[in-house]
Amino acid sequence: MSGVWSGIVTYWRDLWRAWNQFWFAPTDPATLCLIRVLAGGMLLYTHLVWSKDLTAFFGPDGWISHELAAAKNAERLTIDPFGWLGSPALLWTVHVGFLIAFFCLFIGLWTRVTSVLAAIGAIAYATHVSPGAFFGLDKVNCMLATYLAIGPSGARYSVDRLLRIRRGEVDDPASSSSANLALRLMQIHLCVMYLFAGLGKVKGDRWWDGTATWFTIANDAYRSTDMTWLANHLYLLDFLTHATVAWELSYCFLVWNRFTRPWILAAAIGAHLFIAFCMGMQTFGWAMIFANLAFFAPALVRKACDPVAGRISLALAGSGAAAPA
Incomplete structure (x- = not known):
């Protein structure tokens, strides 16, 4: 009986250790930092375009009045963050x-603070x-911005890193549990989305x-x-349709295996390039491709990335400084 109990205790101890290893094992923040550069650029661009007619989208006298926005948010149990902005100047x-x-x-720059503000x-x-403000792109932007605020996304490939170099702090950024x-969280979120x-x-x-792709x-x-022109290749259309469903349903299972991960990620990149350039x-x-970099x-x-980042750091920090990324 003691052997059975010992086996049970060992099982749960190993499970707890594996759980902690999965979520909190320190990891190099390089991947997170690359996603910060790409997702940060996307956030800047996609919100900059609102400037073309900001008050029409978000102003008190815009296409959607604050009263209607408040009513809709009450239905969704959310709060309109722009409802208290009573003037275009404040907006x-x-x-x-x-x-x-x-x-x-x-x-x-000042990433620990600005990542939270960006989220x-x-x-x-x-x-x-607002018309056009809650599509798939906006949801992916929110996902990436939120998780970038959790980890040290400015540890590499950043002005923060460059400033540390100029102060003589040329040590390599430490592995981080929060980066992992x-x-x-990005990986799990992607699995849920695709499933x-x-x-x-x-x-x-x-x-x-098999006609959905057509x-x-x-x-x-x-x-x-x-x-x-794919109308002349019905078997290919049929294959692409069923392959898309099979890939999305299997993503959350196969992306964790090191042998199948490259194929799953290649399919993800191919699918989203098709969406980007053909649809x-x-x-x-591109935002979905950036998210898949989490794997x-x-x-x-x-x-x-380090060779490019190193050359940029060397050029900006001065030839007398080392050139870590």
């Missing part, structure tokens, strides 16, 4: 402030009931009969590249 002040936060996140800003714009936690995307597709007849590329509203959703396609090993990221 522009807040907007410019958030743009500065997005820019600072992009270049990695608040992204959520604020997406929460407001942030990346794990439910696949489950949603299996409810549609066109995904079963109706996608034949839709003028989304067509940015003419792919209608007219460039920003969403890239830090060693691979450093091998690709």
Whole structure:
């Protein structure tokens, strides 16, 4: 009996150790920092475009009045973050402030503070009931911004890092438990997104009969590249349709295995490049590719990015300084 009890205790102890290892094992923040650069640039661009007609989207006399926004948010049990901005001047002040936060996140300046402000800003714009402010891109922006605020996303490839170099702090950024936690949250979030995307597709007849891909590329509203030549290759259309569903449903299972991960990520990059260049959703396609980088090993990221970051650091910090990334 004591042997059985000992086995049970060992099992739960090993399970607890594996759980902690998965979520909190210190890891090099290189992958998180690369995502910060790319996602920060995307956040800056996608919110900068609101400036073309800011008051029409978010102002008190815009397309969606604050009263209607408040009513809609009451239904969704959310708060309209722009409802208290009673004048265009105040709206522009807040907007410019958030743009500065997005820019600072992009270049990695005061990252521990600006990453939090950027996450608040992204959520604020997406929460407001505004035409065009709550699509897939906005949700991915919010996801990435939130998790970037958790880990040391400015440890590498950042102005913060450059300032440390100029002060003589040339030590290599330490591995971090919070960097691992942030990346794990991104990874789990992606798995949930793809799983439910696949489950949603299996409810549609066109995904079963193989015609969904054709109706996608034949839709003028989304067509940015003419792919209608695929009508002469029905078997390929059928394959792409069923492969998309199979990939989304299997993503959350196969992406964790080191042998199948490269194929799953290659399919993800291919699918989102198709969305970006053939369906007219460039920003969403690229944002999803940036999110999938969470599964890239830090060693691979450093091998690709450190030489470039090192040259930039050397040029900006002065030839007398070392050139870590």
